[in-house]
Amino acid sequence: MVFPLMLILGGLSLMAFTQNEKPVVYLVGDSTMSDKRISSYPETGWGMPFQYYLTDEVEVENHARNGRSTRTFIEEGRWETIKETLKAGDYVFIQFGHNDEVPTKSRYTPPEQFQEFLRQYISETRQHDAHPILLTPITRRQFDENGQVKETHEQYSELMREVAASEYVPLIDMDRKSQAMLTEIGEEKSTLLFLHLEPGQNPNYPDGVTDNTHFSETGARMMAELVLQGLQELDHELAKYIVEGEE
Template identity: 30%
Template sequence: MTYAPEQQQARRPRIYVAGGSNAVGRPYTFLPMAGWTQALPLFLTEAVEVVNCARARASSKSFRERGRLQWILEDMAPGDYLLFSFGQNDIKPDPGLHTEPFSSFTEQMAAYVHGARERQGHPVVMLGYERRRIDRHGNVARFLGDYTLAARQLAEDEHVPVVDLYGQSLQWWEELGPEATKAVFTYLRRGEPLQPNVLDGDNVHVRAEGAIECARFVARSLLEQGVIPAHWGRGLDRTRFDYDEMGWLDEETFRRRTASRVSTFPGA
């Protein structure tokens, strides 16, 4: 997609987010589970638009092969940003998802970098948060392991900014410990109904409170590194939030976005 100069001026700059279920925008039927991208607009002004293209169970490979990366690239205008994070599903043995950290994973991730740059956009590598796997001594398991190392190495080789939510999450989970981390992940509290799409005791996906803190860290990192302009930030020290601010989607909007943000020419 090619934008005329007047079209580029007519819309706000955009931050496109590509990733898996940790970032995906959730409908109301997933309460209290939330993707961190839902909370990102809480810390950014209306000078920029967040376009959440993350999809549940997506790996760097499947996201690209199903035309989701291509849709972003076709929609991008010069000066837009592409923030992408994978690894949680790349590790799975499913051949439609699996990649090897220092070979096929790196090759897939490089396509996001090069694609954004070809469209005069700004690629940003994000290292996603670690799962809640903590032993009785308070040590957090490094589940993502080599995928995080490979993503960091790619960023260094390609001179791409990195948002290290992974390292920050290790610090958070170790400081909180086995019990307090349950308030961050999807563990239901007294009186909360069990939704059909939610598993109580989910150690992979965060609830709204966790999503907010992840989004706060992402926004702060982008601002402190000078990746995005300083005037785009807001409310980084804010402490009180309402669930209604989280941008929960109705089922129809969720289905429409999932179906529509796919290029009909995924191999382009």
């Protein structure tokens, strides 16, 4: 009986080893990316549908959390947790800015520190022989009188672009991509992409809600598709894991 048992245990060990060798995509960011509680439905972070656009040859771990900035994500030990399992060949998607840029918030991160923290994420990712990818923050839904989407992250998106260029890190410019998409869809129809509910429409929001930052299920899927598009435009090696027909 010992011999079959050894075979079984050996097989299980081999399975675990094989599974662990899959590349992992770690999502690091704020509420626009994060998983949501059922009590927040239909609010959806783009990281939730993103995993379903990729084959099972790669794993996705969504570590993004509501209200976090580059600084608080590190201070709370969330980045340290990722580093404990980060291995060669993994990928780290880094998307911040919404909370960093607001001086009145406790999560505020001054411009110089914002870039310093981005460089820390990049450097420590590379120390594990893993691959960082920067994503500028997704635009807020704000239109001007001419039907054009307003710049809502101009300074911090540019700060991230500077870091991407100086550190030779792939960048998906979600700010510009989402601005272009919302402009094309238009002011009225773009409400369908965000958390807009009338009173009584959903039990989680009995008084209704008008939120031009966070996404509906439809909006989250469309933002995830912009990320896929960005990977393809970069000719990034992760693009080979995109499910056929998705872009």
